[in-house]
Amino acid sequence: xxxxxxxxPVRYRFRVRRRRPGAARPIWRQPLAIxxxxxxxxxxxxxxxxxxxxxxxxxxxxxxxxxxxxxAHLFGTDELxxxxxxxVVYGTRLTLPxxxxxxxxxxxxxxxxxxxxxxxxxxxxxxxxxxTDLVFAFPAIILAMVVTASLGPSxxxxxxxxxxxxxxxxxxxxxxxxxxxxxTEFVQASRxxxxxxxxxxxxxVLPNVIGPVIVLATLDLSNAILLLSGLSFxxxxxQPPSPEWGAMVATGTDYFQNWWMSTFPxxxxxxxxxxxxxxxxxxxxxxxxxxxxxxxxx
Amino acid sequence: xxxxxxxxxxxxxxxxxxxxxxxxxxxAFLLTHLVPGDPVRANLGQAxxxxxxxxxSFREHYGLDKPLPVQYERYLVHLLHGxxxxxxxxxxxxxxxxxxxxxxxxxxxxxxxxxxxVVGVGFGVLSAIRRNRFTDHLLRFVSLGGISAPTFxxxxxxxxxFFFRLPWxxxxxxxxxxxxxxxxxxxxxxxxxVLNGQxxxxxxxxxxxxxxxxxxxxxxxxxxxxxxxxxxxxxxGEDYVQAARAKGMPERTVVWRHALRAAMPSLITVIGLxxxxxxxxxxxxxxxxxxxxxGQYAYESAISLDLPAIxxxxxxxxxxxxxxxxxxxxxxxxxxPRIRVT
Amino acid sequence: xAALLTVENLSVTLPGPEGPLTIVDGVTYSVExxxxxxxxxxxxxxxxxxxxxxxxLLPLGxxxxxxxxxxxxxxxxxxxxxxxxxxxxxxxxxxxDPLTALHPMMSIGRQLSEHMRRHLGLSRQAARRRAGDLLGxxxxxxxxxxxNAFPHQFSGGMRQRIAIAMALACEPKLLIADEPTTALDVxxxxxxxxxxxxxxxxxxxSVILITHDLGVMSSIAKTITVFYAGRVVxxxxxxxxxxxxxxxxxxxxxxALPHPxxxxxxxxxxxxxxxxxxxxxxxxxxxxxxxxxxIESCTTDEPPLxxxxxxxxxxxxxxxxxxx
Numbered sequence: 001x002x003x004x005x006x007x008x009p010v011r012y013r014f015r016v017r018r019r020r021p022g023a024a025r026p027i028w029r030q031p032l033a034i035x036x037x038x039x040x041x042x043x044x045x046x047x048x049x050x051x052x053x054x055x056x057x058x059x060x061x062x063x064x065x066x067x068x069x070x071x072a073h074l075f076g077t078d079e080l081x082x083x084x085x086x087x088v089v090y091g092t093r094l095t096l097p098x099x100x101x102x103x104x105x106x107x108x109x110x111x112x113x114x115x116x117x118x119x120x121x122x123x124x125x126x127x128x129x130x131x132t133d134l135v136f137a138f139p140a141i142i143l144a145m146v147v148t149a150s151l152g153p154s155x156x157x158x159x160x161x162x163x164x165x166x167x168x169x170x171x172x173x174x175x176x177x178x179x180x181x182x183x184t185e186f187v188q189a190s191r192x193x194x195x196x197x198x199x200x201x202x203x204x205v206l207p208n209v210i211g212p213v214i215v216l217a218t219l220d221l222s223n224a225i226l227l228l229s230g231l232s233f234x235x236x237x238x239q240p241p242s243p244e245w246g247a248m249v250a251t252g253t254d255y256f257q258n259w260w261m262s263t264f265p266x267x268x269x270x271x272x273x274x275x276x277x278x279x280x281x282x283x284x285x286x287x288x289x290x291x292x293x294x295x296x297x298x
Numbered sequence: 299x300x301x302x303x304x305x306x307x308x309x310x311x312x313x314x315x316x317x318x319x320x321x322x323x324x325x326a327f328l329l330t331h332l333v334p335g336d337p338v339r340a341n342l343g344q345a346x347x348x349x350x351x352x353x354x355s356f357r358e359h360y361g362l363d364k365p366l367p368v369q370y371e372r373y374l375v376h377l378l379h380g381x382x383x384x385x386x387x388x389x390x391x392x393x394x395x396x397x398x399x400x401x402x403x404x405x406x407x408x409x410x411x412x413x414x415x416v417v418g419v420g421f422g423v424l425s426a427i428r429r430n431r432f433t434d435h436l437l438r439f440v441s442l443g444g445i446s447a448p449t450f451x452x453x454x455x456x457x458x459x460f461f462f463r464l465p466w467x468x469x470x471x472x473x474x475x476x477x478x479x480x481x482x483x484x485x486x487x488x489x490x491x492v493l494n495g496q497x498x499x500x501x502x503x504x505x506x507x508x509x510x511x512x513x514x515x516x517x518x519x520x521x522x523x524x525x526x527x528x529x530x531x532x533x534x535g536e537d538y539v540q541a542a543r544a545k546g547m548p549e550r551t552v553v554w555r556h557a558l559r560a561a562m563p564s565l566i567t568v569i570g571l572x573x574x575x576x577x578x579x580x581x582x583x584x585x586x587x588x589x590x591x592x593g594q595y596a597y598e599s600a601i602s603l604d605l606p607a608i609x610x611x612x613x614x615x616x617x618x619x620x621x622x623x624x625x626x627x628x629x630x631x632x633x634x635p636r637i638r639v640t
Numbered sequence: 641x642a643a644l645l646t647v648e649n650l651s652v653t654l655p656g657p658e659g660p661l662t663i664v665d666g667v668t669y670s671v672e673x674x675x676x677x678x679x680x681x682x683x684x685x686x687x688x689x690x691x692x693x694x695x696x697l698l699p700l701g702x703x704x705x706x707x708x709x710x711x712x713x714x715x716x717x718x719x720x721x722x723x724x725x726x727x728x729x730x731x732x733x734x735x736x737d738p739l740t741a742l743h744p745m746m747s748i749g750r751q752l753s754e755h756m757r758r759h760l761g762l763s764r765q766a767a768r769r770r771a772g773d774l775l776g777x778x779x780x781x782x783x784x785x786x787x788n789a790f791p792h793q794f795s796g797g798m799r800q801r802i803a804i805a806m807a808l809a810c811e812p813k814l815l816i817a818d819e820p821t822t823a824l825d826v827x828x829x830x831x832x833x834x835x836x837x838x839x840x841x842x843x844x845x846s847v848i849l850i851t852h853d854l855g856v857m858s859s860i861a862k863t864i865t866v867f868y869a870g871r872v873v874x875x876x877x878x879x880x881x882x883x884x885x886x887x888x889x890x891x892x893x894x895x896a897l898p899h900p901x902x903x904x905x906x907x908x909x910x911x912x913x914x915x916x917x918x919x920x921x922x923x924x925x926x927x928x929x930x931x932x933x934x935i936e937s938c939t940t941d942e943p944p945l946x947x948x949x950x951x952x953x954x955x956x957x958x959x960x961x962x963x964x
Contacts, residue, residue: 134321137616139577142596146608149600226448230582233450234597249451253586259458266451274446281442537740544695544735545755545806546728549720559745634745635790 036278043272047092054086058243069260076260078251080241084261087243088268094244095272098159099224103217105163110170111213117171118178119205128175132168140165140227148236155228155244158237162227166220173216177209211287219280222273229269245269307631307638315624322616323377326609327370382613383606387598392610395595400614401485402472403584403591405503407576410511414518414572419565421519422526426534427553437523444520450582453513457586460509467509470588477502510587514579518572525568529561536560562633570626577615643670644814644846645694648707650716652686652693654918655701661919664690665870666706668945671814671846671863676837678861678878679850680893682915686870687850691816695731696723710814729759732807736819738799742791742806748775749787752806759810774805778835797828801835808839815839816848821856833860854897858882866890869916869926876951886960887953888931925954933959 046053056062060082067077075084117128135143140162147161148154190203229246231237238244240251245265252262376383382392425437461469468474472487477499480490488507491500533539534557542556543549580593588594592611599607631638650667653660664686671677681687693704694715708715710730718726727733735741743751752774753767762770768787775783778801791799800820807815817836821829837860839845849861857864857878864881866874866889874887885891892911913930916922925943928934935957943954948961 130321133318134325137318137322137620138325138612139574139615139619141578141581142612142615145581145596145600146612149603149608153601222446229448230450230578233448233582234585235601246448246450249448249454253454256458256462262451262454266448266454269448269451270446273448274442277442277446537735537737538743540697541733541735541741541803541806542743543697544727544733546724546726546759546810547755548724551754556743556746560743562745636744636792 032278033282036275036280036282039271039275040279043092043096043275046089047096050089050093054083054089056083056086058082058087058090059241066255066258075264076258078248078261079255084248084264087248088245088264091243091245091248091265091268094155094238094242095225095228095269098155098228099221102159102162102166102224102228103220105159106166106220107170107213107217109163110167110172111174113167114171114174114176115178115206115209118175121179125175128171132171135165135168138165141230144227144231145234145236148231153236153239155232155238155242158228158231162224162231165227166224169220170213170216174209174213177212178205181205181208215280215284215287218276218283222276222280225269225273225276304631304638308628311624311627315620318620319617322620323374323613324370326613326616327373377613382610385599385607385610386604387602387607392606395607396592396610396614398485399590399592399595402589403580403593405486405488406507406511406514406580406583406589406591407573409507410514410576411518411572413511413515414522415569417515418519418522419526421523423530423553423558425523425527426530429531434527438527441520441523444516445524446520447516449513449517449579450586452516453510453583453586456509456513468506470506470586472503472506472589473499474502474506510583510589514576514583517579518575521572521575522565522568526561526565529564530557532564533557533560559633563630563637566626566629566633570623573622574619577619642673644673644710645848646670646707646709647690647694648709650690650693650706650708651704652689652698653703654689654699656919660703662921663870663918664693665921667867667870667872669865669872669875671848673813673846674840674844675862676840676847676849676860678857678864679848679867680852680854680857680864681867682852684915684918685867687867688818690867691733691818691848691850694816695727695733696720697733725759728755728807728812729810730812731814731816732810732812733816734800734803734807734818734820737823738796738803739791739823741803742799744791747788747790748802752787752802752809756809771805771809774809775802777808777839778802778805780805795828796824797831800824800828800832804832804835804839808843808845811843812845814846814848816850818850819852820849822851822853829856830859836860854882854893866893869921870918871926871954872945872952873927873955874951874953875945876953880951884960886948886951886958887955888933888957888959889927890953891960892930933957 061080063073063077063081063083065077065079065081067073069076073083073085075088078084078087113128117125143165144158144161147164148157151157151160228237229244229249232244232246233250235247235250238247240247245268248265249262249269252258252265255261380393382396384390385392385395388395421437421441425434425441428434457469460467473479480487480494480496480499483490483493487503488500491497491503530553534553538560539552539556542552547556577593580589580591581597582593583589584591584593585597592615595607596611596615598604599611647667647669650664651662652664653662655661667686667690669677679687679691689698692698693702694708694710696715696718698704704716706716710726713722715723715726715731742748749768749771752771753762753764756762756767756770757764760767772783772787775786780786780798780801786794786802791802794802800823804815804817804820815836820836821832824832833856836847836849840847840860849857851857861878863876864874864878865872866881866887868889874881874885874890881890882894885894889911895909896911898908911930916926922929922939924937924939924941925931925934928938931938933955938957941956943956945952945954946956948958
């Protein structure tokens with residue numbers, strides 16, 4: 001617990017912090033986390049330096065179509081004569097920022113609602129819970145499909161639809177955390193020391209809630225990538241000629257024998273998702289470690 | 299006679315279910331009124347579009363000229379009579395189309411869930427008891443891969459490998475063209491064929507089921523392995539597990555009876571999740587394998603903006619989903635007697 | 641009378657972050673049949689681990705040395721299968737927290753009968769009948785109804801009785817009770833202790849009673865062993881040990897017990913310092929940093945357990961030799 005020498009009760013100075021249960025191995029000692037971070041880093045670098053890495057314009061139909069992967073075209077060319085490698089590279093500029101946007105929005109909206117519900121309880125909590133129940137009742141993709149279709153297929157609407165589908169998870173988690181943290185003695189103590197509801201919320205409850213939410217967000221990032229590419233695969237997300245990975249896999253379905261058209265974009269999705277899953281898993285081990293089976297008893 | 303607490307528990311959950319269902323109908327109703335466009339023009343055929351009498355009667359039937367709450371009420375009434383409207387695409391009653399599509403997905407879903415359960419839970423327990431050894435690391439890696447791979451990509455890879463390159467499995471559909479569909483009893487081809495002694499048909503239907511069911515199962519295998527592993531690890535250190543050992547029970551019993559049972563509540567949650575995954579996955583898998591199920595139906599109606607169909611499918615899927623969650627909730631009460639008092 | 645269990649030089653290490661930690665360091669004692677053998681000590685003294693070692697219930701990575709002779713066999717050298725036959729049947733255990741020691745999702749009847757069916761080969765009905773009888777023996781009201789009930793429906797004291805019934809189901813000769821009353825209210829504790837003593841008398845049961853509470857010890861233990869930092873520091877008849885302790889640690893423990901006669905203003909006595917952490921035992925006599933009577937040699941020479949005046953204790957200084 002960190003605290004400043006007491007000058008109570010004039011101003012609330014204590015920052016009460018829950019001790020993190022147990023000390024797990026730091027993140028740089030977990031191999032999965034390292035691999036995850038490396039892969040994610042690679043993709044991020046690719047996204048940033050896309051124009052420098054891609055040999056050609058992703059939209060340029062300059063080459064003979066259906067070329068096998070070769071030295072000149074690492075991933076071959078597609079049905080319109082575009083270099084698939086360049087398209088995959090530029091695809092990072094679609095998938096990664098959008099997934100991040102999706103997760104951030106869901107986290108913000110869901111987190112806020114969850115916090116309010118968990119802290120003020122009563123009818124606020126009831127309403128938010130009913131709302132999440134309703135959204136949860138529809139499997140993500142059905143809801144997303146309907147919303148996207150009715151608003152018109154575009155990547156922007158796909159993101160919107162997915163935010164609608166994803167915020168309840170954050171709301172539930174944050175609500176649960178706020179409620180359990182709020183009930184602990186140290187928060188009650190701080191309230192007794194005179195902090196207002198808002199102060200207690202932001203200074204005491206929030207820091208303890210952030211950890212698990214970050215874990216959730218990281219894992220959700222991978223889910224976001226899967227859902228976005230899934231919707232694009234169905235034609236409800238990114239529209240042609242966007243080099244979105246899911247849409248590219250969809251095109252490849254029609255030209256089945258040219259296996260490279262679907263394989264490489266799919267591989268891109270796979271590795272990106274894997275990276276964030278590794279990362280999220282390791283983060284979860286840090287924030288919520290389960291101690292080794294049994295310890296010496298007295 | 300089941301105990302009093304259990305009956306009360308079920309009754310309360312049932313009441314919640316009914317309320318939730320009502321809420322869902324409202325959502326389905328509102329959702330489809332989001333859609334821009336005139337439903338009249340969309341629903342009636344070419345000729346009838348300009349027939350004022352047809353338009354008027356359509357308006358009347360669906361109460362389109364009345365305020366929204368009245369329309370909702372009409373909708374509910376229709377619903378209770380089993381009328382989900384008529385599909386704009388097929389011009390069949392939505393209930394009819396759904397009736398065709400549901401068994402197809404059910405067949406796929408059930409097989410895929412069973413595979414996922416058996417393999418996933420088995421791997422999970424194995425992973426937990428061989429914690430931090432090679433088996434554990436291998437299984438964790440594989441399960442992570444399973445949940446990370448996009449379902450549609452896996453489906454394509456499977457098709458490419460096992461249909462295109464190695465012609466072991468068919469490339470889509472529920473039966474080869476030379477087979478006739480078995481007489482309709484359940485709509486599940488395998489079951490219907492067996493019930494009528496059509497063994498060759500049953501075998502063929504099974505043959506068609508393998509690839510899509512496996513692909514659908516893969517994501518869930520990963521999920522179940524991970525959850526089972528952590529659920530078991532959570533309880534394996536508990537005193538009652540140690541006490542079971544101290545009684546002289548063999549380790550096998552300690553793990554599969556005592557530990558697994560204690561881990562059940564967490565596992566049951568995952569089963570609900572697994573069903574959701576199957577629904578989501580089915581949309582993608584059915585498209586790729588040309589499987590005429592709910593997923594396919596949902597997709598088709600979404601892109602053609604077939605309002606009644608969309609409403610019908612959304613409603614159906616949501617109801618199935620909350621029913622499954624309801625069953626899961628009840629199972630909690632059955633498995634863990636402490637819950638019955640909440 | 642031949643001892644039921646003889647432990648010789650038992651040592652246990654557990655894996656630690658920087659190598660194996662010694663938890664139990666060369667412990668020797670023996671348990672007579674039909675007696676309550678008390679094991680006293682603070683948490684971290686190794687008393688529970690030494691008991692778990694007897695049944696082979698140590699966590700992964702533990703190493704065990706020494707011998708534990710029971711019925712002519714060395715328990716520490718038994719195979720897994722042989723151990724399984726001993727557990728529950730010859731030697732049984734009752735754990736500290738009855739809430740967590742009973743499976744929350746299995747009926748009491750099931751938990752009581754499953755090992756009976758395994759060890760004694762009873763049929764389902766016979767095992768159930770016997771389970772009902774056992775519940776009656778430990779004085780659970782309405783045994784028949786209790787068989788179908790679940791642990792959370794009972795109070796702490798009753799749960800502990802059920803746990804005892806479970807342990808005794810296959811008529812073991814030795815019961816290890818690890819802090820059986822610690823998690824219970826004081827008023828309930830006496831009932832449990834009376835029950836244990838009663839069972840001892842009726843069934844000729846031997847009990848190893850592990851506790852840090854010397855008051856509990858005094859009521860039923862016949863012999864007491866005092867553990868400190870993984871070693872035995874005093875060992876003898878309980879009346880003697882409790883009334884005229886010879887080891888400074890034992891004496892300090894007894895002095896720390898609040899007495900009802902002391903007036904409200906008398907300060908609470910405590911032992912200065914704190915027990916050493918596992919694997920970080922001080923050199924020589926482990927107690928020397930906290931001992932008021934330590935001399936130079938106490939910091940370097942590990943004191944052996946020596947018998948004097950019918951008592952065994954590990955203190956060459958022996959400051960209370962003439963104490964009343």
